[in-house]
Amino acid sequence: MRIASILPILAALALGAIPGLAQDQIKVGEFASLSGGSASFGQSSHNGTALAIDEINTGGGVLGKKLDLVTEDDRSVAGEPATIARKLISQDNVIAVLGEVASSKSLEAAPICQENHIPMISPASTNAKVTQVGDYIFRVCFIDPFQGKVMAKFALSKGWQKIALLKDVKQDYSMGLAQAFQDGFTGAGGSIVKVQEYSTGDKDFRAQLTSIKASHPDAIFVPGYYGEVALIARQARQLGIKAPLLGGDGWVGESLLKVAGHALDGSFFSNHYSQDDPSPVIQNFVKTYQAKYGEKPDAMAALGYDSAKILADAIARAGTTDEPKLRDAIAATKDFKGVTGDITLDADRNATKAAVILTIANGGFQFVQRVAP
Amino acid sequence: MIEFLQQLINGLSLGAIYALIALGYTMVYGVLRFINFAHGDVFMIGAFAGLYLAPLIMKPFGGGPSWPGAFLVLLAAMAICAILGIVIEKLAYRPLRNRPRLTVLITAIGVSLFLENFGQYAFGVDPQSFPDLIGDHAIAIPASFGPLADLTIMVSQVLVFAVTLFLLIALRLIVTKTKLGTAMRALSVNPVATSLMGVNNDVVISFTFGLGSALAGAAGILISIQQPSIDPLMGLQPGIKAFVAAVLGGIGNIPGAALGGVLLGVIETLVVGYSDVLHIPSGYRDAVAFFLLILILLFRPAGLLGRVEREKV
Numbered sequence: 001m002r003i004a005s006i007l008p009i010l011a012a013l014a015l016g017a018i019p020g021l022a023q024d025q026i027k028v029g030e031f032a033s034l035s036g037g038s039a040s041f042g043q044s045s046h047n048g049t050a051l052a053i054d055e056i057n058t059g060g061g062v063l064g065k066k067l068d069l070v071t072e073d074d075r076s077v078a079g080e081p082a083t084i085a086r087k088l089i090s091q092d093n094v095i096a097v098l099g100e101v102a103s104s105k106s107l108e109a110a111p112i113c114q115e116n117h118i119p120m121i122s123p124a125s126t127n128a129k130v131t132q133v134g135d136y137i138f139r140v141c142f143i144d145p146f147q148g149k150v151m152a153k154f155a156l157s158k159g160w161q162k163i164a165l166l167k168d169v170k171q172d173y174s175m176g177l178a179q180a181f182q183d184g185f186t187g188a189g190g191s192i193v194k195v196q197e198y199s200t201g202d203k204d205f206r207a208q209l210t211s212i213k214a215s216h217p218d219a220i221f222v223p224g225y226y227g228e229v230a231l232i233a234r235q236a237r238q239l240g241i242k243a244p245l246l247g248g249d250g251w252v253g254e255s256l257l258k259v260a261g262h263a264l265d266g267s268f269f270s271n272h273y274s275q276d277d278p279s280p281v282i283q284n285f286v287k288t289y290q291a292k293y294g295e296k297p298d299a300m301a302a303l304g305y306d307s308a309k310i311l312a313d314a315i316a317r318a319g320t321t322d323e324p325k326l327r328d329a330i331a332a333t334k335d336f337k338g339v340t341g342d343i344t345l346d347a348d349r350n351a352t353k354a355a356v357i358l359t360i361a362n363g364g365f366q367f368v369q370r371v372a373p
Numbered sequence: 374m375i376e377f378l379q380q381l382i383n384g385l386s387l388g389a390i391y392a393l394i395a396l397g398y399t400m401v402y403g404v405l406r407f408i409n410f411a412h413g414d415v416f417m418i419g420a421f422a423g424l425y426l427a428p429l430i431m432k433p434f435g436g437g438p439s440w441p442g443a444f445l446v447l448l449a450a451m452a453i454c455a456i457l458g459i460v461i462e463k464l465a466y467r468p469l470r471n472r473p474r475l476t477v478l479i480t481a482i483g484v485s486l487f488l489e490n491f492g493q494y495a496f497g498v499d500p501q502s503f504p505d506l507i508g509d510h511a512i513a514i515p516a517s518f519g520p521l522a523d524l525t526i527m528v529s530q531v532l533v534f535a536v537t538l539f540l541l542i543a544l545r546l547i548v549t550k551t552k553l554g555t556a557m558r559a560l561s562v563n564p565v566a567t568s569l570m571g572v573n574n575d576v577v578i579s580f581t582f583g584l585g586s587a588l589a590g591a592a593g594i595l596i597s598i599q600q601p602s603i604d605p606l607m608g609l610q611p612g613i614k615a616f617v618a619a620v621l622g623g624i625g626n627i628p629g630a631a632l633g634g635v636l637l638g639v640i641e642t643l644v645v646g647y648s649d650v651l652h653i654p655s656g657y658r659d660a661v662a663f664f665l666l667i668l669i670l671l672f673r674p675a676g677l678l679g680r681v682e683r684e685k686v
Binding site for chain 2: 169194196197198199201202203204206207208210211213214226227230231234238239240253254255258259
């Protein structure tokens with residue numbers, strides 16, 4: 001019994017050690033910001049991806065072969081992803097590329113993957129342009145406008161009819177979300193009572209907030225990044241605004257709650273996934289991830305995990321690693337049960353799936369509900 | 374009406390912040406005829422000095438908010454910034470003192486970039502939360518004031534305003550009443566003559582930089598109490614705004630900087646607050662500020678309170 005359970009491991013070790021037998025492995029490329037400015041995102045997504053590959057291999061691999069993940073660090077430096085994509089494709093002969101979180105990095109590697117007809121799956125680049133590069137480029141996250149629609153739907157379900165917008169004119173992300181929210185909200189009968197703007201790096205929002213206060217909104221939609229949102233929330237409460245704030249995944253950042261204190265209690269934002277989601281798929285994932293890395297997986301880790309799982313699923317369905325067939329199999333992904341939701345890839349190679357709404361209470365994020373597209 | 378009053382308070386408070394940073398800018402310019410573009414970044418260093426020193430200094434005061442503790446943090450940050458200012462002057466500007474003014478100006482931009490990138494490396498790029506040193510809260514206005522009781526005025530806003538006013542007076546006294554101040558003014562008129570009269574120019578210039586940087590440090594702490602999110606690039610935008618304020622009031626003129634700052638703050642706030650009425654989207658507030666700068670430079674190049682000086686040929 002004991003020997004029998006050790007044998008496959010020995011066999012696997014022996015196979016891995018002999019280069020001549022390496023074609024029994026399927027090489028998958030990955031590029032991520034493991035160091036530099038966006039390292040926290042990159043490390044999370046890499047951990048998630050690596051965990052998925054491990055699980056697939058322990059489960060016997062795909063098409064009877066193990067997956068071999070070739071990971072390269074782009075050091076959060078512009079220009080690196082293009083070099084890495086070339087290296088992965090021409091030297092390592094990978095059959096597909098996974099990466100990256102930042103849209104700007106994905107946009108650098110995408111044209112090279114497209115040119116070489118190597119499928120690329122981005123875990124978390126939400127900018128609409130990424131998958132427009134070509135028919136070999138996919139993503140497992142939803143795109144920016146979707147979050148705006150989700151929050152509009154959610155606000156209406158809460159019975160809020162009057163919403164004020166406070167958007168960041170320097171961020172395409174913020175303007176896109178605000179536009180999608182406005183379209184969704186007014187289209188369904190709600191009214192936008194005030195539109196105010198700020199710029200990234202601003203610290204004083206009292207003028208905008210005083211003007212918003214006078215319009216007596218039921219809630220304020222602030223689709224910005226956490227740095228500004230925390231100060232906006234503080235100053236809103238100081239000015240006596242009681243309405244909850246609403247936002248998107250840009251809210252998630254380490255300093256958000258430290259700066260905001262209790263000012264964001266009772267506010268809501270949309271995200272890709274929640275580690276508190278009671279669904280068994282998610283709780284299983286949280287448990288294995290925590291056992292391996294000693295911390296709870298964030299949204300980037302969950303998306304990295306799903307990107308690798310979707311690739312493996314497509315290889316199995318294609319029955320080959322032949323690139324055009326693999327591409328078609330990825331494109332045909334339908335209702336894949338990922339940890340970030342049931343993923344279906346649409347005609348534009350973007351994931352359509354439910355978003356998660358979180359609220360802020362007791363100094364942490366809490367799961368509220370899923371909103372289907 | 375209440376909304377308008379609240380916007381006025383918002384504007385004055387924002388203006389006081391610009392004024393506080395502009396004071397240091399304008400003082401250095403007044404003496405040395407040199408725009409220290411690194412001023413905003415010294416302001417950032419002041420805030421981070423406060424962030425790292427606050428836990429140590431506040432501990433004997435119980436660790437929580439305390440006015441004497443906050444005062445000590447303020448002094449410590451001012452001291453660190455003063456030393457930094459003197460070192461910057463000695464290393465970067467002094468070797469270039471007899472070179473064309475443009476050389477020093479470009480060096481100042483270099484120092485500014487150095488501090489920003491050093492800050493990103495040393496402190497990290499993510500914003501950090503600044504401790505509440507004074508227990509900031511809204512001042513309760515008695516209900517007997519009727520609708521005025523709805524106005525929000527924060528303790529920190531009053532503090533920034535009061536300190537700006539205090540420093541304005543203190544600076545004026547230093548420059549006009551002390552021996553060192555007299556030397557500063559003399560040096561700004563003719564540095565060769567002052568050195569012939571036995572003034573040690575190096576000491577006076579070091580003092581000017583030290584004082585200007587200490588003011589930036591004070592601003593760093595006070596503003597971080599009011600807006601408790603600090604990052605290595607936080608000096609960039611207020612630095613430029615304070616520069617506009619200083620030019621608006623007449624660069625080199627100390628009361629002018631305060632006036633320019635307050636004016637800029639109020640105008641920006643009203644543009645944002647009444648963007649609907651004015652048909653200017655509130656995102657254009659910076660554009661309005663810089664448009665104002667262009668207008669002033671066109672019609673009153675010396676600024677509101679500045680004297681017109683003829684360049685001698």
